[in-house]
Amino acid sequence: MAQRSDTKQKMVQAAKQLIRERGYNATAFADVLKLSDSPRGSVYFHFPGGKTQLAMEAAEAHAHEQVAIIDRAAEQAASAVDLIETYLNLAREGMVGSNYARGCGIAPLITEGAAQESAAVGETARRAFSEMIDRLAFHLVAFRVDRSAARVLADAVIAGVEGAMVTSRALQSPTPFDAVRVALASHAASVSPRDSSRKRG
Incomplete structure (x- = not known):
């Protein structure tokens, strides 16, 4: 049973990587099998819902990461x-480290039409982004940012990172991440109390 689980996990991670690099439509099961070194028979054993199921699980894995x-x-x-x-610095480092080859593991499901073809895909993408925004807002509140301001800032950060990934890949430069970091850090400072250390207890 552990071996089956490991195989599925390897396939999900491989799909996540390929979707981030190539997009949804250009990611084929054959490429996932090759990258994950998985047997062909594992495709519909682990993913009876086909490519749609695999992409949804890859998007969930991206959000958890x-x-x-x-x-x-x-x-x-x-x-x-x-x-x-x-x-923002971690996102920048990831982009530079991939030689500007890595994008988002969720956005292609929206931009390439998968979410329009399946309500379940659209809901998975919505939930994945919401998990990221909610977690960031949670930590901002812990740093004493007002709840409503924290939510707006968290929305802006995730949107900013998404946009920076696209423009950074196009420009082959990290400068979009630098610009987003400066702008959002300035806004964070404006909505943070003077004592913005983490709440205790």
Whole structure:
């Protein structure tokens, strides 16, 4: 049973990587099998819903990964401004490290029509982005940002990172991440109390 689970997990991770690099439509099961070194018979055993199911699970895995990154950034940060800057820096490092080849694991499901063809795909994408925004807002509130301001800022950060990924890949430059970081850190400072250390207890 563990072996089956491992195979499925490898396929989900491979799909996530390929969707981030190629998009949804250009990601084929054959490529997922090759990258994950999985047997052909595992496709419909683990994913009876076909490519749609695989893409949905890859999007969920991407969201969980991003939530973990947000948590790690929050642990490293001393304030709301630090949190925003750290998260943007991690996103920047990821893009540069991929040689400008890596995009979002969720957005292609929306932009390439999968969500329009399946309500379940659209709901998965909505939930995945919401998880990221909710987690970031949670940490901003912990840094004493007002709840409504934290939600707006979290929305702006996730949207800013999404846009920076697209323009950074097009320009082959990290400058979009730098611009977004400066603008959003400035806004975070404006909505943070003077003592913006994390709440205790």
